[in-house]
Amino acid sequence: MILITHFCTQKKIMQRITIAKGDGIGPEIMDATLRIILAAGAKIKVDEIEVGEKVYLAGNTAGIAKEAWDVIRKNKVFLKAPITTPQGGGYKSLNVTTRKFLGLYANVRPCRSYHPFVKTKHPVMDVVIIRENEEDLYAGIEHQQTDEVVQCLKLISRPGCEKIVRYAFEYAKQYGRKKVTCFTKDNIMKQTDGLFHAVFDEIGAEYPELEKEHWIIDIGAAKLADTPEAFDVIVMPNLYGDVLSDVAAQIAGSVGLAGSANIGEECSMFEAIHGSAPRRAGQNMANPSGLLQGAILMLNHLGQTDVAEVVQNAWLKTIEDGIHTYDIYKEGVSKQKVGTREFANAVIANLNKKPTTLAPVSYAGGKALKLPSYKRKPAANKELVGVDLFVHWPGTDANELAKYMSDLSGNDVTLTMITNRGIKVWPDGFKETFCTDHWRCRFKPTSGMLQKNQIVQLLTKAIEKNIDTIKTENLYAFDGKPAYSLGQGQ
Ligand code: NAD
Numbered sequence: 001m002i003l004i005t006h007f008c009t010q011k012k013i014m015q016r017i018t019i020a021k022g023d024g025i026g027p028e029i030m031d032a033t034l035r036i037i038l039a040a041g042a043k044i045k046v047d048e049i050e051v052g053e054k055v056y057l058a059g060n061t062a063g064i065a066k067e068a069w070d071v072i073r074k075n076k077v078f079l080k081a082p083i084t085t086p087q088g089g090g091y092k093s094l095n096v097t098t099r100k101f102l103g104l105y106a107n108v109r110p111c112r113s114y115h116p117f118v119k120t121k122h123p124v125m126d127v128v129i130i131r132e133n134e135e136d137l138y139a140g141i142e143h144q145q146t147d148e149v150v151q152c153l154k155l156i157s158r159p160g161c162e163k164i165v166r167y168a169f170e171y172a173k174q175y176g177r178k179k180v181t182c183f184t185k186d187n188i189m190k191q192t193d194g195l196f197h198a199v200f201d202e203i204g205a206e207y208p209e210l211e212k213e214h215w216i217i218d219i220g221a222a223k224l225a226d227t228p229e230a231f232d233v234i235v236m237p238n239l240y241g242d243v244l245s246d247v248a249a250q251i252a253g254s255v256g257l258a259g260s261a262n263i264g265e266e267c268s269m270f271e272a273i274h275g276s277a278p279r280r281a282g283q284n285m286a287n288p289s290g291l292l293q294g295a296i297l298m299l300n301h302l303g304q305t306d307v308a309e310v311v312q313n314a315w316l317k318t319i320e321d322g323i324h325t326y327d328i329y330k331e332g333v334s335k336q337k338v339g340t341r342e343f344a345n346a347v348i349a350n351l352n353k354k355p356t357t358l359a360p361v362s363y364a365g366g367k368a369l370k371l372p373s374y375k376r377k378p379a380a381n382k383e384l385v386g387v388d389l390f391v392h393w394p395g396t397d398a399n400e401l402a403k404y405m406s407d408l409s410g411n412d413v414t415l416t417m418i419t420n421r422g423i424k425v426w427p428d429g430f431k432e433t434f435c436t437d438h439w440r441c442r443f444k445p446t447s448g449m450l451q452k453n454q455i456v457q458l459l460t461k462a463i464e465k466n467i468d469t470i471k472t473e474n475l476y477a478f479d480g481k482p483a484y485s486l487g488q489g490q
Contacts, residue, residue: 014043015302017077020051020068024276025286025340026081032288032344033079033295039348040311042304047071052083052276056091063094072102078269079298081291082276096140098269099133104262105160106167107131107241108297109273111228111248111258114358117319118253118328125228125252130171131241132164132196133262138238145470146392149421149438156192156237159374161199167263168235169207170369179211179232180204183220183240191485196237225251249273256327259293261301265373268301270294284339287325289315292347305363314350316358318343321350385482386416386444386475387455392468394437398425405441408461413454417442417487424487442475442487450475 019034021027034046049068056063063083072078078098085091098104108130115123141153165182172180182200184193197214204212215223217240224231225247236244249258255274262269272290280286292315299308322335323346329337338346354360389408393401398418405415418426419442420435443458444450455472462469475484 014045015077015304016045016047016075017079017298017302018047018049018072018075019079020049020081020083022051022081022276023053023084024082024278024281026052026083026276028282028284028340029272029286029288029291030079030081032340033291035344036288036292036314036347037295037299037307037311040307040314040351042299042307044302047075051080051094053086056086061090062092062097064097069101072098073267076267077298077302078267079291079295080269080271082272082274084276084278095271096138099262102264102267102269103134104264104267104269105132105134105163106263107133107245107260108171108263109245109249109258109260110293110297111245111252113252114257114316114319115253117322117324117333117358118257119330119333120251120253122228122251127224127228127231127248127252128171128175128177128233129241129245129248130164130168130233130235131245132160132236132238133241134238135160136192136238138242145390146437147394148436154189154192156195158195158199158377161196162203162374163371165196165200165203165235166371167369168233169203169210170371172210172233173207174367174369175363177210177232179213180207181220181231181234182212182214183217183234183236183244184214185217185240187216191483193237200235221247224248228252246273254328255290256287257289257293259290259295259297261294261297263301263369265371268298270298270301284341285326286340287327288340288344289319289325300363301368303367305367309361309363310351311347312361312363313354314347314352316355316360317350317353318346320355320358321346380478381480383477383480384450384452384474385477386442386450387458388473388475388484389441389443389458389462389469390471390473391439391441391462392437392470393439396435398429398435398439401439401441402426404465404467407465408458408467409443410457412446413443413450413458414446415441416444417490419487422485422488424489438470440487444475 021030049071051064110128113120113122113125135155135157137152137154139155144150168180184197186193186197221244249255258273260273271294274290296308296312323338324334325343395401402418409415417424419440423433425433459469
């Protein structure tokens with residue numbers, strides 16, 4: 001169906017979307033948001049599903065029923081209000097599950113300040129954080145291995161890096177941004193963060209028109225908190241992005257004003273970044289701006305950029321008019337304290353008006369970003385060059401452990417190093433180094449490559465000698481380049 005609306009001149013096809021009103025303030029802010037975007041001419045048809053607290057408490061630990069997944073997967077675009085995760089264990093985060101099941105690899109969070117109408121220490125701030133959304137430590141693969149040590153696997157993949165980095169550059173290009181910054185900690189994590197940085201450099205080279213820079217995350221985060229105007233678009237792995245996107249939203253003025261988009265190759269989800277604020281529920285108090293910002297990101301994604309622009313400019317005008325909900329209301333700056341419904345009415349009354357102090361937005365010509373699918377590269381020449389045996393050993397003297405472990409060596413395989421929490425403790429360790437009961441013993445072949453059956457032989461001997469091996473990690477070289485970390489101090 002092709003429709004032409006009152007406010008918008010673009011020809012658009014009606015889009016079916018899924019919505020969930022969520023918990024707490026969710027239903028109120030969703031009603032306000034839908035009212036505004038429909039008044040602006042959004043060409044959407046809405047299918048509502050139930051997610052969240054009621055579903056959890058009915059015994060579904062995922063917080064979402066199978067039928068609801070079917071609707072989300074059919075419509076592909078999901079606008080979600082915040083939900084309450086019940087207290088107590090056993091409940092899975094619906095957000096994390098949704099991102100992973102639907103392959104929503106990119107989390108996009110614009111953080112802009114609205115000085116002088118919303119209080120902020122950073123009057124000039126307009127940063128977009130683009131966070132990898134699926135991998136890193138959020139793979140959630142954790143194990144306890146010894147009495148004293150637990151581990152969480154940090155998985156970073158080339159497809160994951162390529163998709164998110166390309167998304168960041170394409171986003172910057174589409175929205176007329178000038179610079180893309182990458183944050184990693186590759187001075188320490190040379191393999192995982194090193195891959196993210198290397199892919200940033202590779203893909204960045206395809207965008208000569210954009211400025212590019214890389215910061216080590218610690219000093220980059222400090223700079224972002226202190227001088228956000230130095231940044232434009234920032235792309236980073238999942239954990240850093242989780243933390244810094246909240247910091248950026250907060251220093252812009254309020255986490256209550258920010259929305260975010262979760263984008264995948266097929267599906268997408270849009271939301272406010274705040275929670276369900278149960279104490280404010282049902283009182284017509286909540287600020288619907290965060291979810292409205294999520295809905296604006298959704299309209300842009302749907303290609304309804306003219307509607308997105310009309311809504312954003314009307315919202316900016318309303319903020320500029322000093323019509324504020326309680327959370328951002330400030331005596332002397334704000335003009336009128338309003339409830340959720342009245343705020344929505346004010347935005348609707350401002351449709352097709354533009355702000356005069358705050359810069360109006362222009363999304364003209366925008367469309368949903370369509371990125372090429374990841375293409376697997378030809379396999380590298382992969383050679384097995386050694387193995388790390390991790391052992392649970394309650395002693396404290398690495399020289400003693402080295403004696404036991406050297407017994408596993410034969411003519412063809414030698415113990416070359418022992419580390420404890422990454423730091424080399426044998427040979428030539430320091431007696432001052434604190435050691436836990438979790439030891440890594442590195443074996444290398446005396447010549448040539450290691451054979452898999454030599455690992456089996458090492459493990460068999462370890463069982464015979466009553467050594468508690470908790471895991472092994474193979475050491476590989478790819479195209480002749482060693483692809484594993486050295487011991488710290490090695
Ligand atoms: P919250 O974001 O709900 O509330 C934090 C503070 O901000 C509260 O003082 C609240 O009153 C205020 N606030 C938040 N949004 C507001 C709005 N739109 N208007 C006015 N004031 C607003 O965080 P919380 O209290 O830590 O969490 C409450 C529940 O929300 C928890 O069950 C949590 O698990 C859940 N949560 C859900 C999501 C989500 O669904 N995406 C995200 C975060 C938290």
